Amino acid sequence: MAEPSPSCKEISQKAQEALLAKIPSEWRIPSSILSNLPRNVKPVFKSAGILTPQELDITDATDATTILEKIRSRTWSAREVTVAFCKRAAMAQQLVKCLMDIDFEGAIKRAMELDEIMEKTGQPVGPLHGLPVSIKDLTIVKGMHYSLGLAAWHDRKSDDDAVAVKSLRKAGAVVYVKTTMPQTGMALETTSNLWGRTLNPANTNLSAGGSSGGEGALNACHGAPIGIATDIGGSIRAPAAFNGLYGIKPTSRRCSYLGNTIPVPGQIAIPSAIGPMGRSLRDLELICETWLQDRPWYADPSVVPLPWVRQPAPQKATIGVLWFDEVVMPHPPVRRALRETVDKLKAAGHEIVDFKPYKHSYSWDVTLPLYFPTAARQLKEILAQVGDTMIPSVQQLSKGTKELTVPELMKFQAAQVSFQQEYLRHWNETASLTSTGQPVDAILCPSAACASFPHDFLPWWGYFSVWNLLNYPAMILPAGTVNKEIDVADQGYVPVTDWDKANHEVYDPELFDGAPISLQLVGRYLEEEKLFAVANAVDRDALQGRV
Numbered sequence: 001m002a003e004p005s006p007s008c009k010e011i012s013q014k015a016q017e018a019l020l021a022k023i024p025s026e027w028r029i030p031s032s033i034l035s036n037l038p039r040n041v042k043p044v045f046k047s048a049g050i051l052t053p054q055e056l057d058i059t060d061a062t063d064a065t066t067i068l069e070k071i072r073s074r075t076w077s078a079r080e081v082t083v084a085f086c087k088r089a090a091m092a093q094q095l096v097k098c099l100m101d102i103d104f105e106g107a108i109k110r111a112m113e114l115d116e117i118m119e120k121t122g123q124p125v126g127p128l129h130g131l132p133v134s135i136k137d138l139t140i141v142k143g144m145h146y147s148l149g150l151a152a153w154h155d156r157k158s159d160d161d162a163v164a165v166k167s168l169r170k171a172g173a174v175v176y177v178k179t180t181m182p183q184t185g186m187a188l189e190t191t192s193n194l195w196g197r198t199l200n201p202a203n204t205n206l207s208a209g210g211s212s213g214g215e216g217a218l219n220a221c222h223g224a225p226i227g228i229a230t231d232i233g234g235s236i237r238a239p240a241a242f243n244g245l246y247g248i249k250p251t252s253r254r255c256s257y258l259g260n261t262i263p264v265p266g267q268i269a270i271p272s273a274i275g276p277m278g279r280s281l282r283d284l285e286l287i288c289e290t291w292l293q294d295r296p297w298y299a300d301p302s303v304v305p306l307p308w309v310r311q312p313a314p315q316k317a318t319i320g321v322l323w324f325d326e327v328v329m330p331h332p333p334v335r336r337a338l339r340e341t342v343d344k345l346k347a348a349g350h351e352i353v354d355f356k357p358y359k360h361s362y363s364w365d366v367t368l369p370l371y372f373p374t375a376a377r378q379l380k381e382i383l384a385q386v387g388d389t390m391i392p393s394v395q396q397l398s399k400g401t402k403e404l405t406v407p408e409l410m411k412f413q414a415a416q417v418s419f420q421q422e423y424l425r426h427w428n429e430t431a432s433l434t435s436t437g438q439p440v441d442a443i444l445c446p447s448a449a450c451a452s453f454p455h456d457f458l459p460w461w462g463y464f465s466v467w468n469l470l471n472y473p474a475m476i477l478p479a480g481t482v483n484k485e486i487d488v489a490d491q492g493y494v495p496v497t498d499w500d501k502a503n504h505e506v507y508d509p510e511l512f513d514g515a516p517i518s519l520q521l522v523g524r525y526l527e528e529e530k531l532f533a534v535a536n537a538v539d540r541d542a543l544q545g546r547v
């Protein structure tokens with residue numbers, strides 16, 4: 001990786017110093033602790049002595065729904081909850097570098113206003129009354145910075161809220177921090193010359209994921225009860241998966257994306273989606289439902305005007321299992337988690353059939369040029385403004401791409417449409433495999449070919465990106481942790497592709513020991529509510545209590 005210019009380094013240093021200055025001195029972790037951190041930093045939140053017993057109870061609550069119930073019952077005030085998460089987020093920043101802007105003062109002030117309203121009226125202002133919510137860098141928040149990890153954009157501030165943020169505030173949410181992402185968002189690891197590298201709190205030698213790695217790390221630290229992120233190729237799902245969280249990438253345009261910054265406006269072939277990650281499925285559905293109850297299609301013309309209608313979890317679901325995409329074989333712990341989950345689902349009475357992959361290697365050949373239709377030209381121009389340099393993962397991913405002509409772009413977009421039609425037929429053909437004579441309700445598959453990966457490694461995107469190309473909603477479900485005694489390396493495996501070889505060689509049971517494992521559940525276009533219903537059944541019958 002090329003060295004950033006002195007000017008870029010100076011910008012980064014000043015930006016990080018300004019961020020640290022927003023953390024009160026009494027919330028600073030002693031240097032004696034910071035200089036001798038374990039690879040799993042989570043125990044530090046209790047041992048550092050900064051959080052009170054009540055603040056630990058608040059931040060370690062089961063999920064956001066539990067916190068909201070406590071606020072409504074007046075067990076905890078909105079101010080107490082907000083201060084607790086501000087303090088824990090401040091600690092998380094010092095441990096894993098997950099934040100890029102802070103508004104503790106404004107958040108606490110808003111929480112106090114919400115307490116006053118509750119005191120006067122006896123009623124919450126909305127379903128998220130007093131709930132702190134963290135927001136990803138690129139989603140604009142009034143008065144706060146956005147940078148996309150670009151040093152040239154270090155001082156950019158927004159004078160408005162994104163549509164999704166407006167809905168959250170209207171429902172009573174409190175915005176207090178914004179979280180890190182890599183340059184432009186086109187990376188499954190979160191690092192930049194501006195904000196540094198975001199670390200995985202469960203294992204700082206492994207990636208926290210990207211591009212919403214700040215959200216993943218912060219939520220894994222319990223520095224947020226829920227976070228808002230975006231996904232164009234795994235950017236919600238990778239951080240959720242690598243940090244042991246629940247997360248959903250909805251169908252693009254089911255929820256409003258208006259007010260999210262992108263460096264290359266007009267990239268619409270594979271549109272990004274906005275969605276939540278957090279500690280429970282009910283929290284994720286609460287956020288999605290809250291957004292759609294605000295009827296975002298009246299503020300954003302791209303949103304499909306489809307109200308949210310909850311569905312009950314089925315007693316018997318029909319699930320297709322995609323074990324291997326025929327490009328990259330998942331690591332042993334991922335295969336184990338999928339196998340154990342399938343066994344439990346069968347035992348609980350669900351119908352399981354094998355779902356054969358359909359042209360997943362080809363899907364990447366279509367996806368990559370659509371990710372980089374200008375061969376990252378605009379990114380290079382922005383970097384050059386201050387002598388910034390491309391991070392290794394983006395450099396490796398974009399290497400070999402070419403700037404497309406209009407006819408070439410149209411060719412790839414046509415290929416995408418054809419692939420979507422073919423995959424729809426492929427899914428429908430599963431009706432011949434089921435006892436009901438109907439296609440499978442959902443696809444269960446690896447979230448990634450690995451539980452995470454070492455820093456600056458380029459992982460296979462395919463288990464994530466194929467669902468972006470198809471524009472299917474996809475959910476991440478935590479499924480335990482890597483156990484080095486059980487999940488030994490498969491020495492006899494013969495890789496089938498170069499991607500597969502790299503993935504196979506990077507697996508080290510000692511390095512990955514204790515890392516969260518997650519699985520992915522995929523639904524049909526615009527069927528988020530059904531996906532939640534099936535996910536609740538899978539979580540209930542196969543994943544609860546998995547360690």
